[in-house]
Amino acid sequence: MTPPHHLPSVVGVAVLRPHVMRLLFDDGVVRDIQYVPGQVTGAMVTPLEDPGYFAQVRVDVDAGTVAWPNGLDLAPEVLHGDYEAENPLGFYDITPDRQPA
Numbered sequence: 001m002t003p004p005h006h007l008p009s010v011v012g013v014a015v016l017r018p019h020v021m022r023l024l025f026d027d028g029v030v031r032d033i034q035y036v037p038g039q040v041t042g043a044m045v046t047p048l049e050d051p052g053y054f055a056q057v058r059v060d061v062d063a064g065t066v067a068w069p070n071g072l073d074l075a076p077e078v079l080h081g082d083y084e085a086e087n088p089l090g091f092y093d094i095t096p097d098r099q100p101a
Contacts, residue, residue, distance in 0.1 A: 008026065019051060
């Protein structure tokens, strides 16, 4: 019997500069993720255009990913690099010398 695929979990987040965060995953993978304001609109995403609001990002331990006060969270497997997002919501991996997950 094959063990189930491990879903990566975000265990740490740091804001590096406006609209850029560094994520640490439970398997040691590190990703730098940039949010590009104005690419997507909507009640959940628009507040992120304010760098101060973006900086309120936190780790949601129960969901294993990052989240903001309005409840917006992002798929950890996409942030980890396991899958391409169908709709990236303006978030892009800008990790220097990115290695596959």
